[in-house]
Amino acid sequence: MPYVLGIDVGTSRTAAAVCRQTGSTWADAEIVQLGTHAPEVPTVLYFAADGGILVGDTAQQHAITDPANAARGFARRVGDDVPVMVGRETCAAEELTAVLVAWVVNTVNAAEGAAPQHIVLTHPAGWGGYRRRMLLRALRQANLDNVTLLPEPVAVGESHAAGHDVVAGQALAVYDLGAGSLSSAVVRRSPAGTFELLTSAESVEPNGGDSFDDIVFEHIRAVVEVDMTDPHVWTTLTRLRQMCTQAKEFLSTGGETSVREIRVTRTEFEDLIRPAVEAGIEELLRTIRSAPVPAEDLASVVITGGSASIPLVSELLTAQLRNRTVLAPDFTCARGAAIAARSLVPARRTEVVPVPAPATEPPPPDRPDVDLTPLDLPATRSFMRMIGVNRGVAGAAAGVVLAAGVALTFYLRPDAPSQPAPVHAVVASTSSTSTQTQQTGEGGR
Numbered sequence: 001m002p003y004v005l006g007i008d009v010g011t012s013r014t015a016a017a018v019c020r021q022t023g024s025t026w027a028d029a030e031i032v033q034l035g036t037h038a039p040e041v042p043t044v045l046y047f048a049a050d051g052g053i054l055v056g057d058t059a060q061q062h063a064i065t066d067p068a069n070a071a072r073g074f075a076r077r078v079g080d081d082v083p084v085m086v087g088r089e090t091c092a093a094e095e096l097t098a099v100l101v102a103w104v105v106n107t108v109n110a111a112e113g114a115a116p117q118h119i120v121l122t123h124p125a126g127w128g129g130y131r132r133r134m135l136l137r138a139l140r141q142a143n144l145d146n147v148t149l150l151p152e153p154v155a156v157g158e159s160h161a162a163g164h165d166v167v168a169g170q171a172l173a174v175y176d177l178g179a180g181s182l183s184s185a186v187v188r189r190s191p192a193g194t195f196e197l198l199t200s201a202e203s204v205e206p207n208g209g210d211s212f213d214d215i216v217f218e219h220i221r222a223v224v225e226v227d228m229t230d231p232h233v234w235t236t237l238t239r240l241r242q243m244c245t246q247a248k249e250f251l252s253t254g255g256e257t258s259v260r261e262i263r264v265t266r267t268e269f270e271d272l273i274r275p276a277v278e279a280g281i282e283e284l285l286r287t288i289r290s291a292p293v294p295a296e297d298l299a300s301v302v303i304t305g306g307s308a309s310i311p312l313v314s315e316l317l318t319a320q321l322r323n324r325t326v327l328a329p330d331f332t333c334a335r336g337a338a339i340a341a342r343s344l345v346p347a348r349r350t351e352v353v354p355v356p357a358p359a360t361e362p363p364p365p366d367r368p369d370v371d372l373t374p375l376d377l378p379a380t381r382s383f384m385r386m387i388g389v390n391r392g393v394a395g396a397a398a399g400v401v402l403a404a405g406v407a408l409t410f411y412l413r414p415d416a417p418s419q420p421a422p423v424h425a426v427v428a429s430t431s432s433t434s435t436q437t438q439q440t441g442e443g444g445r
């Protein structure tokens with residue numbers, strides 16, 4: 001059955017959703033099972049000693065005992081000049097992200113029995129053209145040519161509008177409390193039914209699930225003795241931090257729990273994180289004030305992100321914004337990405353591009369022989385070898401390349417990456433999004 005795929009690669013979790021086509025209509029977005037026990041997988045890669053790369057749950061298991069060969073936290077570092085060190089290897093964050101996306105596409109392809117008609121991948125609202133181009137280039141190298149990039153708050157708007165009335169001209173504020181950061185944004189529905197990003201901000205101070213884990217971890221570490229001379233101390237600390245994360249998540253529904261027999265109550269936890277949550281709400285209010293929309297045009301404040309499950313978050317937000325808040329279901333970004341992908345498929349078309357005449361160049365001059373002493377650099381895992389983690393992906397992706405022409409519709413952006421010189425008369429193109437972005441903290445990259 002034809003389908004489109006939405007993917008959200010977050011700092012800590014990666015989720016995907018599909019919309020299947022039945023006859024001439026598209027079904028609602030459905031979350032795909034990527035993990036062994038959960039719909040999502042951790043955003044983790046593990047470089048195994050045999051050269052292979054493990055992804056998600058299995059990578060996470062290996063990362064506990066061998067953190068040096070694991071990569072995490074790379075998704076928001078796309079386009080960074082400083083590469084990610086994994087073991088002795090250096091990797092670009094966009095290449096690691098492309099490996100993960102290729103694995104997701106392959107996993108969904110295997111489950112659905114076919115390649116997606118189109119893929120929409122979400123990205124932080126503050127990314128400029130440079131980061132988007134770097135990611136699209138890495139995706140193309142992974143044979144993923146039919147990907148459209150979409151800012152996360154726009155995906156949240158798409159998902160929200162699928163279940164609520166949002167008329168053209170109405171705006172939504174988005175409060176996304178994930179693992180790595182708090183993102184706040186205002187999006188507005190256009191007459192065409194899509195959303196434009198009016199303004200966005202990302203917390204400068206650590207403010208998100210990871211920092212809440214740190215707070216609980218510090219609270220426990222103040223009491224629990226850890227032998228720092230133990231050669232396995234990193235494994236011990238990694239496990240202890242994981243217990244803190246589990247305790248934090250449990251406290252969203254339970255009243256108290258314990259970590260290594262130290263009791264933590266929900267009230268204690270809330271007191272610990274309250275200043276950070278209040279600072280985040282101030283940030284949201286600043287973002288709303290900076291948006292060029294009158295207050296009455298703001299239909300709702302959509303609360304999303306895994307950390308929004310903490311009851312204190314919606315309590316404080318609702319107290320500030322009264323009845324305008326709506327708590328979105330989990331994996332809203334992935335759902336919205338799949339919904340946006342639906343609207344890209346009907347407009348599918350290919351573009352005829354004339355083949356350029358080969359330039360006549362003079363032959364290169366003779367060069368003198370040069371003796372080179374090779375540098376002693378650590379072995380690198382080439383990107384294409386990394387992509388070899390998903391042998392099926394190339395074939396799967398090749399089957400969907402022709403669908404890429406759809407990217408020329410609603411979310412097309414003038415700064416789409418420059419294409420390599422076309423060698424066929426009919427080419428497919430890869431696009432980005434049509435949104436206005438307030439650059440926050442990344443110098444417009």
Ligand SMILES: Nc1ncnc2c1ncn2[C@@H]1O[C@H](COP(=O)(O)OP(=O)(O)OP(=O)(O)O)[C@@H](O)[C@H]1O
Pocket residue numbers: 009010011012013014076177178179180181182208209210245248249250252304305306307308309310
């Ligand atoms: N029930 C829960 N209670 C509290 N926190 C939770 C709960 N479920 C998940 N989380 C936290 O939500 C965070 C993951 O949320 P989400 O998937 O939205 O983040 P992300 O997209 O990976 O990160 P980011 O958007 O910052 O890049 C983690 O810190 C996780 O511990």
Ligand SMILES: [Mg+2]
Pocket residue numbers: 009010011178179305333
């Ligand atoms: Mg997220």
